Amino acid sequence: MAITLFNTLTRKREEFVPLDRKEVRLYTCGPTVYNYAHIGNLRAYLFEDLLKRTLLFNNYNVKHVMNITDVGHLTSDADTGEDKMLKGAKREGKTVWEVAEFYIDAFNRDLFKLNILKPTILCRATDHITEQIELIKRLEKKGFTYVAGGNVYFDTSKLSDYGKLAQLNLNAEKTVQARVEKDANKRNPHDFVLWFTKSKFQEQEMKWASPWGEGYPGWHIECSAMSMKYLGEQFDIHCGGIDHIPVHHTNEIAQSEAATGKKPWVEYWLHNEFLVIGDNEKMAKSGDNFLTLSLIESKGYPALVYRYLCLGTHYRKPLMFSYEALEGAKNSYRRLTEKTLELKKEKTAMKEDKEIADEYLAVFTAQINDDLNTPQALATMWEMLGDAKLSGKGKFTLLLKFDKVLGLDLKNFKEEKIKVPAEVKKLAEERELARKNKDWKKSDELREKIKALGYVVGDTKEGYVVSKV
Secondary structure, eight states: OOOOOEETTTTTTOOOEEEEEEEEEEEOOOBBBTTTTTTHHHHHHHHHHHHHHHHHHOOOOOEEEEEEBBBBSSSSSSOSOHHHHHHHHHTSSSSSHHHHHHHHHHHHHHHHHTTTOSSSEEEEGGGGGGHHHHHHHHHHHHEEEEEEEEEEEOGGGGGGGTTTTTTTTOOOOOHHHHOOOOOOOOOOOOEEEEEEOOOOOSSOOOOOOTTTTOOOEEOOOOOOOOHHHHHHHSSSEEEEEEEGGGIIHHHHHHOOOOOHHOSSSSEEEEEEEEEEEEEEEEOOSSSSSOOHHHHHTTTOOOHHHHHHHHTTOTTOOOOEEEEHHHHHHHHHHHHHHHHHHHHHTTOOTTTTTTHHHHHHHHHHHHHHHBBBOOOHHHHHHHHHHTTTTSSHHHHHHHHHHHHHHHHHOGGGGGOOOOOOOOHHHHHHHHHHHHHTTHHHHHHHHHHHHHHHTTEEEEEEEEEEEEOOO
C-alpha cells in the first residue's frame, strides 16, 4: 500500500518513492543542548518517530541520522545574538562542554520515556568540525563564499532559486527586515555565516583552527556536513519543526545544492506544527510557559500519556496544550491499558477473527499511510476494541500490530502494584455489590467518592480494578 506524505518543498501531498528500494535515508534535526527539551520540542521528535515507525511498518529499512547541536547556534537563527551553549554555561556556572553532556543525557532519557526509537546515528556537531570545514572549502572553491569582518559568509545571490523551500520573496523589504537584523558585513540580507572568527562576544570556549582563522562553525553547516557524510549527497527525507523552514532548512538546501550541484538535495521535506498554549502562544525555552516532560510527570502524567495526547492531533496541525486535554489523554490511556491487560488474558480465538482483523488492519494502514493520520488511526483502534464480532485474543493480537506504529508500548505494559487503602477498598466492594444489585445510582456515587480519595475504579470480567488517579 502506497504512503502519501505532504512535501513542504512542493506544498503538495505526494506518493513516497524512496531513492533506494532497500533503504529509506532519513535526517531529522535534533536538539541544541543548552537546556532541557520542552514538550513542544518533544512533539517534533514524536512526529519523526511516528514517520519512522510507519516506514518500518511498511517493511522499509530506515537509516536514521539525527544531529546534536552543541556549538554554533545563536539565540537568533539569523547569525545574531548570544551563543546558546554559552548562555547555558553562564546560567549554570559550568563549562559549555559540561552543559552539553548534561543535556544530551537528559534528552536521551526523554526519548526513552517516550518510547522513541533510537536513531541509527546520533552525531554531535563538535565531533564533525573537520567535515564542516571541508564543506566550506568546497563552497569556497566554487565561488559561493566571501570573507567580511573576519567571518566567512555564503553568498545567496549566486543561487537563482534561493529560498524555494520557504517560498521567500527576496524583493520584499518587509520580509527581510522581519527575518534578520542588519549585518554590515553581509552583501545581501539573506547571506549567512559559515564560519565565525569574530562575534559580539569573546568568551567562546569552543574554537578550532581553520583556513580562515581560529573560530567555530555557523549553525546551518553542521546539518549539511553530517547528513551527507552518513546518508550521501542526496537522500530521501529531512524533517523538523515549521520554524526551521524560513532560515535553517532554507540555508541547508542552499549550501548543500551549491556544493554538490545536485538538485534536489532532499526529495521530501516534512515539518510539524507547533505545540501552543494559552492564547495560541508557541512554547519557548525563554518563556514562562516552558514545560518539560519531567514537570508534567511530577504532576501525575506519565510520559506515554503525553505521547497519546500528541497522537490525537495531526502533526501538521497546531497541538493545543492544556492540563484539561492532558487529563483527557490520561483517562483514554488508562482505558486502553486496562483493556490491554484484560485482552492479554484471553486465550480463545474465533474462526472469523482473521477476516475481520484483516479488514481493520487494511483500514488502519490506509489511515497511517495517508500522511500519518493518527487521529483517524486511533478512532479505528477504539472501534476495533469495541467490536463484539472479534475475539479478545484477536483484538489483542491486532492491537499489538497497531502499536508498532503508535508506539504506546502496550506489549510491555504491566499493571502497577499499588497498596489500596482500606477505606477505598471498602467503597469499591460496596460499589461492586451495588452493581450486582443493578443500583446504578449508588454505584456512580461510590465511584465519585473513590475518585475524591485519589483513586479510580474500573470493571473487568474478573471484577473491579483500583488504580491511582
